[in-house]
Amino acid sequence: MSKTGVLIIGGGIAGIQAALDVADQGVKAYLVERTPSVGGHMAMLDKTFPTLDCSACILTPKMVDVGRHPKVELLTYSEVREAKSNESGFEVKILKKPRYIDVSRCTGCGVCARYCPIEVVDDFNAGIGFRKAIYVPFPQAVPLKYTIDENHCIKCELCKRVCESIGAEAVNLDQEPEEVSLNVGAIIVATGYKPFDAQRKKAYGYGKYPNVLTALELERLLSAAGPTAGHILRRSDGSIPKRIAFVQCVGSRDLHHGYPYCSRVCCMYAIKDSILLKEHVQGVDVTIFYMDVRTYGKGFEELYQRAEKEFGVHFKRGRVARIYETPENHNLIVRAEDTETGEILEEEFDMVVLSVGLAPPDEITELSKILDVPLDEYGYIKEADIKTDIISTKVQGIFVAGTALSPKDVPDSVSEASAAAMKAVTFLRRRK
Known part of the structure; x- marks a missing residue:
């Protein structure tokens, strides 16, 4: 699988906006998100300040757009494991973790979760309440495909039998991790934050x-x-x-x-x-x-x-x-x-x-080593120049947006994402 485009790491509001802006300019965007759905922390919010608008009402249409855009390829439940620079850009290896679900057959009906006997603490609800061992993070998830939590699944296969009984046959407990190789011309880091x-x-x-x-x-x-x-x-x-x-x-x-x-x-x-x-x-x-x-x-x-x-x-x-x-x-x-x-x-x-x-996410330390991008004294991605070029990093062709750079609100994250998309596309066209 070898194509040219822009890799966006992180599927929160900044990553979604960057992917949409890259794709709208006719460039292929690969959006990698380590959780089963895009949306990030914004999906957990009730309202946004200062207008008190519904957070989901703003975010969900963008999630749907990025999931349907012909120039965007979603790689959810996936992590970047290797990146090497070459003459045309970067050769990147991505690990797609097994969902134990055939996403081409899963309809998102939820019957499997209804019959699953195992309940675990619900991370999406900040530890308040429970979800099943087979789940979607939240009802508006994109993609709306179920995932089996292998850390809590007891292999009772009840979900498999229920799925087969309705004709979907989407559960595949023998699914293995898959490595995806991409050749991209630029990378945008939008890994978000942790509380x-x-x-x-x-x-x-x-x-x-x-x-x-x-x-x-x-x-x-x-x-x-x-x-x-x-x-x-x-x-x-x-x-x-x-x-x-x-x-x-x-x-x-x-x-x-x-x-x-x-x-x-x-x-x-x-x-x-x-x-x-x-x-x-x-x-x-x-x-x-x-x-x-x-x-x-x-x-x-x-x-x-x-x-x-x-x-x-x-x-x-x-x-x-x-x-x-x-x-x-x-x-x-x-x-x-x-x-x-x-x-x-x-x-x-x-x-x-x-x-x-807001604190830097745990995975950013390992990612900085993979991309060979330095971090600042607080653990965020270090910008090329704090006064004149905060979107670029110290590595040519790698850009940063949102709270991967520093703490900020939703409007500033979206603005930086659009700026990073423009920088990445411009960089590609200049290289050509």
Whole structure:
């Protein structure tokens, strides 16, 4: 399999946009995604800031477009294993992991999952709720093909017998990994991010106290398609919380237990989620403990003002030192210093949401070695020039977009993806 085109690594919103822009210019785009579906973290979000538009309503049409575009080849559930430069560009080897499903026969009907006896923790719902060992990550997945989780499958073959009974015969438990070789002229890295591991901040009790959540977990609770159908419920007793606190800069601007940089999106997603909570839970009281409110983008300051004045969200400037639980009712005590008055505060809440920062994904270290692209001091792909050429890398023909470069929001990720697509296509045409 040897063709010329552009390889895009990562199927989140940046990778999808880059693939569409490359393909729209008549160049073949190969979109590699390590999970069974494209969509990335944006697919997990309920709304986007600052407009509070439905995240899925923006993302899903692009996912469908990239899945149907004649110039885009999707390589989902696949990973780049080798890349060597040559006279025409790069020779790349990609490992397609076995789904144990014949995608040409799978109709996405879901009968197999209905009868599967094994339930595992649902990663797409941020660990809240369960999915079956044979699954699609979410209902709008592209491609809408099932995958068997080999780490949890017990080989009972019930899914195979059920699939055969309806005439699809898509289950193939003998499927093997497949190596795909490509010759491409340029590469775009759009591997996204991972959320900061909140368990590293032991003083905040995440993983110990059931009512301490991360913001991504709250997003899944807010979503009507989430594990609670949009109802905000406490993990400890299933009750509706009436007092909720947000703790900012968890893992960001932290020299001891996190990263020294600002993750850029945390203030805005906390403001967005606080408004959504006000709309979901009647009479809920929301307090945001912050170091500095950074609302730098178009429409951001206006949303901040709306949250405070129109929705009555409380903003308290102070770094939270500790969160501890009252065992009798699983409520949470937040201990913090009000840095405007010097007062030490101890306030009780029903739920605490940790606004975790953005970190480089785990796989980016290995990928940088494969591509021979250097990383910066924080673990992100290093740009060619931080002032004049942030889309190019130190390696000619390899470009970067989105949060593989640094923390940023959806609009900036999409803009960089389009810029990377233009750079890659221009590079190809100049080489020809």
